[in-house]
Amino acid sequence: MTWNLAEFASFVGGQLIGDASPVCTGANPPPQAAETDITLLDDPKRADSIVHSKAAAVVVDQEIESLERPQIVVNDPHQAFAKIVTHFRPPIDSVGEDAKPEIASSAAVHPTAVIGRGVTIGHRSLIGPGTVIMPRCKIGDDCVVHANTTLYEYTELSDRVIIHAGSVIGANGFGYRQQQGEHIPTSQLGYVAIESDVEVGAGVTIDRGTYSATRIGAGTKIDNQVQIGHNCQIGRHNLLCSQVGIAGSCTTGDYVVMAGQVGLADHVHCGDRTIIGAQAGVMDDLAGDQVYLGAPCKTQREQMQIFAVERKLPEMRRELKKLRRELEQLKGPSEGSGRRAA
Amino acid sequence: MTWNLAEFASFVGGQLIGDASPVCTGANPPPQAAETDITLLDDPKRADSIVHSKAAAVVVDQEIESLERPQIVVNDPHQAFAKIVTHFRPPIDSVGEDAKPEIASSAAVHPTAVIGRGVTIGHRSLIGPGTVIMPRCKIGDDCVVHANTTLYEYTELSDRVIIHAGSVIGANGFGYRQQQGEHIPTSQLGYVAIESDVEVGAGVTIDRGTYSATRIGAGTKIDNQVQIGHNCQIGRHNLLCSQVGIAGSCTTGDYVVMAGQVGLADHVHCGDRTIIGAQAGVMDDLAGDQVYLGAPCKTQREQMQIFAVERKLPEMRRELKKLRRELEQLKGPSEGSGRRAA
C-alpha cells in the first residue's frame, strides 16, 4: 500500500519534480493531510492553500515554482488524485461480504446483523438486529449501533458512539458535473469519521467525503432526521436538532447549537458557540458567540427588530398613503404635485 | 387480465355506451392513458381533459354526449375505476412472499435481502443486505439498490438506477376523505416508476400514485431525505437537493433544480430549467428559465429587492414617524392635525 513518490508518479503517469524518496501512506485534501500524505492542488491560484498543509507532496496540473514541496505533474489532477485515494481505500462491492470481521469477545452482534469483511468491532459494543456494517468499517469500544442502521464501507466510529435506528452513515455525496446534458457523478471516494461520545439520532444521513473524511467532532449530539453533506467538518460538543440540513463542505467550531429545521448552504463556517434559531437559513459564514435568526439569517437583535416592524407593515403602508395625501394638501392646488406633473 | 369493454362494464356493474368490442389492457388517468387503456372522468365539467387522452374508453357517472368515445356509466366512478385498476394490479399481501423471482445470473443479491414473488432483476444489478423488494417489482440492468432499502410492490426501476440505503419507494400516498369525523384513506393503487440513470439518495421517500405511476424522469438525481408525494411526474435531469418536499401531483419539466429544504404545494408545475433557492416555498406554477427565492417564492430579482429593503425596515419606521412629526409642525397648531381631529 505504501510507496515512495517515484512509485506514485509512475502509478498516475505523472512527472515527479523534487525528492523521489519520501514514502507516502495516505491521500487527503490540504487541510486534512498528514506529513506522509499526498495532497491535491486543483487550481494554481490557490497555491497558498498548500502553505499550511503538512502534506509530503502535491498533485498539480503544472509546475508551481513557489511550492517548496515535491510535485507530481499530471494532465487531470482530480483523476490522478482519485486514483491515489482509491489505492489506499479500494472500492468495496456494494453487495458486501460477510466474512471474518474482528469482533471483540465482549461485543454483542445480533444474528441478523450483517458484518462485512475486514470490519473491526471493539469491546462491549452492541450491534442491533438488521444493521448492516459494510466492509472495512472500524467500530470502537462501548458503541451502540441500533437496529436497521447502515454504515457504508470504511466508516469509523470512535468509542462510546451511539447511532439510533434507521440512520445511514457514509452514502455518496450529492456531487455531479454536467456533460453533454447529463449529470455525471463526481468522485465520492471518502468516508465518515465519528469521534468519541457522539450520539446520532434515528433516520439521520451523513455523507462520505469526496476524497477524505466527513467528520463529526467528539461529544456532538445529533437529533433525528438531520442531514450532513459530504466533506463537512462538524466541531466538538455541537447540538444539531431535528431536521437540520447542512450542505457540503460546511465547518463548525465547538459548542455550536442549531435548532430544528435550520439549513446551511455549502461551504459555510459557523464559529465557536454560534447559536442558530429554528428554521433559519444560513448563506454566509457566521461569527461565533452570537445568536442568529431568520432566513436569510441575521443577528438576533437585528432580526427581532425586523420581525417587530413586519407586523406593522400594513399600518406603515396606510400611514405612508396618508402622509402623501396630507403633503399634497399642504402643497396646495397651485403648486401641482410631482405625481400629477409626471 | 385483458377483457373487452362489454366485459369491463359488466365487471363494474355499469352501462356501456358505444362500441363493446375494444379489448383493454390497462387503466390510467387521462394524461397517462395509452390507446388500449380505460380512463376516468370524475367531474363532467372537465370533459375536455378527455379530449387529449388516448384512452379507449371512459368511466363516468353520467353519459356525456360530446364524448366521442365508449363510456361506462356507473354510480361511483372512483369505486368502479379502482376496481378496474385492481384487476390489472391485484393487491399484494404486505408481508410479502419470497419465492421464484427471475434474477439474471450476473446479478448479485445479498443473502439477507428479501425478494418477493414475481420480481424480475436484470443483468449485473446488485441488491444490498437487508433490502426488501416486494412482489412484482421490476428492476432493470446495472441497478444498485443499497442496504436496508424497501421497494413496495410493483415498483419499476429502469436501467442504471442507484438507490441509497434506507430509502422507501412506493409507500401509500397521504390521501384521506373525512366521513363521520374520521379520515378514511382514499385508494392508493398505483406504483412508482423510476427511469434510467436516476440516482436516489439515502432516506428518500417516494409515494406510489393513486391509480397509476408516480414517475421520476431519466437522469434525475435526488439527494438524501427528499420526499416526493403521490402522482408526481418529475421531469428528466432534475437535481433535487436534500430535504426537498414535493406534495402530491406536482409536475416538473427538464433540468429543474431545487436547492435544500424547498417545499412545493400540491399540483404545482415547474417549467424547464426552473431553479428554486434553498428553503423556498412554492405555492403556484413557476415559469421555466428563471430563478426563484423565498417563501412564498418570487423571482430572484423581486425577492432580492425585498430582502434588501427588509433590512431597512426599522430605519423606515423611524423615518416614517419623523416625517409625521415634521409634517404636523409644518401644518402648524392653527390647522389642527388629522389625528387630533379624528
Place this chain on the structure above:
Amino acid sequence: MTWNLAEFASFVGGQLIGDASPVCTGANPPPQAAETDITLLDDPKRADSIVHSKAAAVVVDQEIESLERPQIVVNDPHQAFAKIVTHFRPPIDSVGEDAKPEIASSAAVHPTAVIGRGVTIGHRSLIGPGTVIMPRCKIGDDCVVHANTTLYEYTELSDRVIIHAGSVIGANGFGYRQQQGEHIPTSQLGYVAIESDVEVGAGVTIDRGTYSATRIGAGTKIDNQVQIGHNCQIGRHNLLCSQVGIAGSCTTGDYVVMAGQVGLADHVHCGDRTIIGAQAGVMDDLAGDQVYLGAPCKTQREQMQIFAVERKLPEMRRELKKLRRELEQLKGPSEGSGRRAA
C-alpha cells in the same frame, strides 16, 4: 413489581410522609398519572400541578405541607423517580432477544422480522420483512407494520395501526444537560403509545417520552418523514403532512392539521381544529379554530396582509424618500431641515 409506598420509599432511600399502605402499580408525570401511580414534583413552586393529578403519591425534594397526599422526600427527585420508572419498565438490552413472544395464530410475521422477548402481537396483524420489534412491545389487532421498520422496546400499538417502511418508533429523545463542558444525556425511560386507527408514513421518527408515553391520538394520520419529539401528546384525528417537525412536549387538540414542513418549538399547544400552513414556524400556543401562516406564524388574515405589503416594500422605500425630498422643499432653505440641523 407492585409494592406499597413504604416499600417504594425504602427502594429510593427516601422518607415517607403520609399513609404507607397504598399499593402503586406505575409511575407517570402528573397529567398522565393514574390513581395507583406515583408521580414527580421537581419544582416546589409548581405544587398546583399536583392538585389535578390523580397520582397516589408524589416524589419531592422537601415536604410540602399543602399537599394532601403521601410524599416521598428525597435529595434528587429526578434520580429517585427514574429509579421507580425503571422498576416498572426495566431497561432492555439494545441488541434485543428473539424468544417466546406471544403471537396470535392469525397474525403473519415475515421470517426475516425480529420479534423480541415478551412481545405480543394481536389477531390478523402483519409484520413485514426486516422489521424489528424490540422486547415487550404490544401490538394490537389488525395492525400492519411494513418492512424495515424499528419499534424500540415497550412501544404500544392499539388496533388497526399502520406503520410504513423505514419508520423508527421509540428512539431516545434529544435531551441533554451540560456538565463540565459535556452534554450528558438525561433520562429517556418512557415509550411510545399509538392509539387505534393511526396511520404512520415512511421514514417517520417518534421519540419515547422521558418517563412516560409520547402519545399519538386515535385516528391521527402522519405523512412521511415527520419527526415527533419526546413527551408530545398528539390529539385525535390530526393530519400531519410530510416533513413536519414537532419538538418535545408539544400537545395538540383534535382535528389539527399541519401542512408540509411546519415546525413547532417545544412545549407549544395547538387547540382543536388549528390549521397551520406549509413551512410555518410555531413558537407559541395557538388558539384552535383558526388558520395560521408564516414564520414566525400569525393568523392567516394578518399574515396575508403582511405578505401583500412585503411585495410593495421596494415601492414604499422609494415613496418614503420622495416624501422626504418634497417635505424638505416645502420647508424651504430658510427653515433648515431636521437633518442638517442634527
